[in-house]
């Protein structure tokens with residue numbers, strides 16, 4: 001991907017790849033979209049993909065593969081133990097991160113499970129720049145507590161600050177002093193901080209965090225699932241790193257970490273995950289959990305074909321022309337929406353464009369899930385499926401009370417190499433229309449609320465039937481257009 005200047009003087013992202021396999025899409029009329037949303041309980045996770053036009057739910061496991069990845073899959077060595085494919089993936093990870101040990105797992109949350117099993121006891125504290133849903137669920141399930149230490153700027157929806165995922169070092173020191181180092185299970189730094197809008201941290205911050213961990217004797221775990229975007233942002237936004245290659249930045253980040261885990265559904269454009277470890281003692285602490293929960297040590301629940309694809313995908317992650325596609329498309333989407341007055345998280349982060357539901361639907365109280373209502377109404381307006389990242393994605397406290405999320409976001413994820421600029425522009429157009437008609441949209445309430453990870457499969461309904469008014473307005477504005 002590059003950025004080119006048009007004759008008009010405007011600058012647009014330009015794909016540096018071509019499409020060689022396609023999948024036909026359909027865009028249902030809005031009346032059919034309404035029926036689909038009704039049967040999905042107003043939860044975009046429960047929509048059938050055949051009813052979705054552009055699937056911007058996530059980039060997890062749905063990034064487009066390259067010709068080189070597909071070719072590598074044919075070379076996969078299928079063996080329960082000692083597969084040559086495992087050795088190839090392991091060698092590639094050693095190359096990228098410089099860590100000698102690798103424990104494969106079937107996806108990112110499986111790594112979180114293993115780390116929680118190894119280090120979390122009742123009363124343990126897991127410090128982090130910000131939580132991720134599955135990481136937190138594993139920690140709290142075992143009686144641990146998550147403490148978030150992102151800098152205050154990170155929780156401001158709009159900002160000019162380039163590294164909103166940075167950790168607040170003074171708050172970290174204070175936490176360790178208050179709780180005692182023996183109770184701190186680890187410090188988790190999440191690259192491309194997911195729930196606050198895909199915001200990166202800087203290499204300078206990570207290095208300062210490393211120094212603090214050395215001083216305080218705390219283990220540093222890097223969640224590298226969203227590493228690709230963070231690498232790009234360090235190169236693009238951190239002047240001291242402008243001359244480093246993406247590979248050098250990746251190595252510098254790894255050098256700060258004791259343990260790196262990742263979802264290869266994101267990092268490496270495949271499906272799988274794993275934990276890289278520098279220290280043999282830590283490797284031995286974690287190793288036993290892999291055959292118990294995942295699979296033998298040389299596949300950990302992954303298919304060998306996917307492992308081959310990940311090894312090549314890691315190479316492509318270090319290729320700036322490849323990894324900048326996400327951030328450049330997202331930048332285009334965010335800046336266009338912003339220019340048209342639509343409230344969005346700024347600066348543009350990785351993963352996707354994030355709409356600020358708190359301002360978009362400022363008439364809907366947080367207890368009526370504005371970001372869930374926005375996810376449902378964007379689908380109705382466009383056939384585009386996004387993901388709620390707000391109070392619905394939180395879990396209830398042990399006493400049953402419901403914490404309100406710091407931010408109410410609708411994420412429109414841009415899986416890599418999947419959508420074209422005209423599809424992105426269509427999405428921008430329909431979001432603009434919805435913003436102009438935002439007063440029609442109301443809140444949601446539960447019909448069925450699961451106890452664990454409720455956002456995945458809970459069912460809701462609109463309060464006061466606003467969905468019918470939205471459909472009527474769409475027809476009156478667009479006539480018979482889809």
Ligand code: F0G
Nearest residue numbers: 058060107108109132134194225263265
């Ligand atoms: N860590 C981060 C930062 C993630 O974004 C994810 C997944 C995981 C861990 C868990 O990995 O899905 O392979 O088990 N994020 C997906 C998303 C689900 O859509 O944002 P997984």
